[in-house]
Amino acid sequence: RVAAPEASSAKPGVPGVRHIIAVASGKGGVGKSTTTANLALALKANGLRVGVLDADIYGPSIPRLFHVSGRPEPVSGRVLKPLEGYGVKVMSMGFMVEEDTPMIWRGPMVMSALTQMLREVAWGDLDVLVVDMPPGTGDAQLTMAQQVPLSGAVIVSTPQDLALIDARKGLNMFRRVEVPVLGIVENMSYFLCPDCGSRHDIFGHGGARAEAEKLGVPFLGEVPLDMQIRITSDAGTPVVVSDPDGPHARIYRDIASRV
Ligand code: ADP
Numbered sequence: 001r002v003a004a005p006e007a008s009s010a011k012p013g014v015p016g017v018r019h020i021i022a023v024a025s026g027k028g029g030v031g032k033s034t035t036t037a038n039l040a041l042a043l044k045a046n047g048l049r050v051g052v053l054d055a056d057i058y059g060p061s062i063p064r065l066f067h068v069s070g071r072p073e074p075v076s077g078r079v080l081k082p083l084e085g086y087g088v089k090v091m092s093m094g095f096m097v098e099e100d101t102p103m104i105w106r107g108p109m110v111m112s113a114l115t116q117m118l119r120e121v122a123w124g125d126l127d128v129l130v131v132d133m134p135p136g137t138g139d140a141q142l143t144m145a146q147q148v149p150l151s152g153a154v155i156v157s158t159p160q161d162l163a164l165i166d167a168r169k170g171l172n173m174f175r176r177v178e179v180p181v182l183g184i185v186e187n188m189s190y191f192l193c194p195d196c197g198s199r200h201d202i203f204g205h206g207g208a209r210a211e212a213e214k215l216g217v218p219f220l221g222e223v224p225l226d227m228q229i230r231i232t233s234d235a236g237t238p239v240v241v242s243d244p245d246g247p248h249a250r251i252y253r254d255i256a257s258r259v
Pocket of ligand 1: 025027028029030031032033034035061187188223224225226227229230231233234
C-alpha cells in the first residue's frame with residue numbers, strides 16, 4: 001500500500017529491492033517468525049518476487065521454517081548467493097553458525113552482521129524483502145530503522161495485555177524513526193476446538209484490534225491458535241505452502257493483500 005522510500009546517503013537502498021518490510025514483536029514467542037514465513041509465502045502466492053532476511057540473529061528460526069540449510073556460496077568477492085525455499089530467497093545468520101552455537105555478540109557486531117546480510121547478498125530483483133526482526137526494541141531494530149529505507153513495519157502481537165504493551169513499545173519505536181506502521185496482526189487470536197467445534201478465546205480476544213484502532217494503525221487480521229500452524233511450521237512446510245487452499249492460508253493471503 002505504501003510508496004517505496006527514497007534512498008539517501010544516510011539510508012542507501014538495496015539495489016534491485018523495491019520494498020523492505022520489517023516484521024516485529026515486542027516480545028518473543030508470539031509467533032513473529034511463523035507470521036514472517038507465512039506472510040512472505042502469501043505475498044509470493046499473490047504474485048510478488050519475495051525474499052526473507054532473518055535478522056533474529058540470536059534465535060534464527062527462518063532456516064527451519066523454510067526447510068533450508070547449508071552455507072551460502074560466494075557469487076563474487078564477499079557477496080553471497082541467498083538460499084531458496086519454496087521460491088523465496090532466504091538469508092539467515094543460522095546458515096553461518098552451527099545450530100547449537102549461542103550468539104554472544106555486542107551491539108556493533110550485531111549491526112555489522114545485519115548490514116552484511118542486507119548489502120553483501122545477491123538478492124537480485126525483489127518486489128519485497130521481508131525482515132524477521134529480533135523481538136524487542138534493541139540494537140538490531142534501531143540499525144534496521146536507521147540504515148535501511150524500510151517501507152514499513154508489521155507488528156505481531158497476541159491478545160494478552162502484556163504482549164500488547166510490548167507491541168505498543170515496538171510500534172512507538174518505529175514511529176520515532178519515521179517508519180510507517182503497516183498494521184498489527186493478532187496471532188493466537190482464538191482456538192476452534194476440533195472436537196466440540198466451539199471457539200475459545202484462550203488469551204482473550206480482540207485486544208490487538210482495539211489497540212490498533214486506538215493507535216490509529218490498520219488492523220491486518222486474526223490468526224487462530226491452531227495445531228496445524230504449529231506442526232507445519234515446525235516441519236518446515238508452513239501452512240501457506242502445505243495447505244494453500246485451507247482456511248489458514250486464506251487468512252495469511254488476506255493479511256498479505258492488506259500490507
Ligand atoms: P517468535 O518468532 O515470536 O518467537 P515463533 O513464530 O517462533 O515465535 O512461534 C513460537 C511457537 O509457537 C512455534 O512453535 C510456532 O510453531 C508456534 N506458533 C506460532 N503461531 C502459532 C499459531 N497461530 N498457532 C499455533 N502455534 C503457533
